[in-house]
Amino acid sequence: MAEQKKGGMTVQEAGRLGGEKGGKIVRERYGHDFYEEIGKKGGQTVARERGHAFYEEIGRKGGETVAREKGPGFYSEIGHKGGQRVRELIEEGKKRR
Incomplete structure (x- = not known):
């Protein structure tokens, strides 16, 4: 060509x-x-x-892919880390009062 x-x-x-x-x-x-x-x-x-259903579908597919690639404990791990961070921020806020 x-x-x-x-x-x-x-x-x-x-x-x-x-x-x-x-x-x-x-x-x-x-x-x-x-x-x-x-x-x-x-x-x-x-x-x-x-529409809204499109975002639900791509979110579901993405979540399934992450769970498959990273394993079932991944969401538990990041949820735990997020909860710890929230507690830290609450304590920091209390100290500033």
Whole structure:
């Protein structure tokens, strides 16, 4: 297959440039807030188009995958760590009074 040229570079070169440098160039040009804004707009669009059940389904699938990969004790372990942290924060709050 012959290389297609457009604007002085091949399609393959343009794809490689976009993949390797595109995100960096966009970040430098538009900044962090740009990514936050487009992410929020994308999330709102998905929520509007697919609804609450979509998020339930992807959450369930993700949870099943994590349980399968990390084992049944993983959720118990992170729950215990979270509970310990909450207790620490409560104690810190009491000391500040």
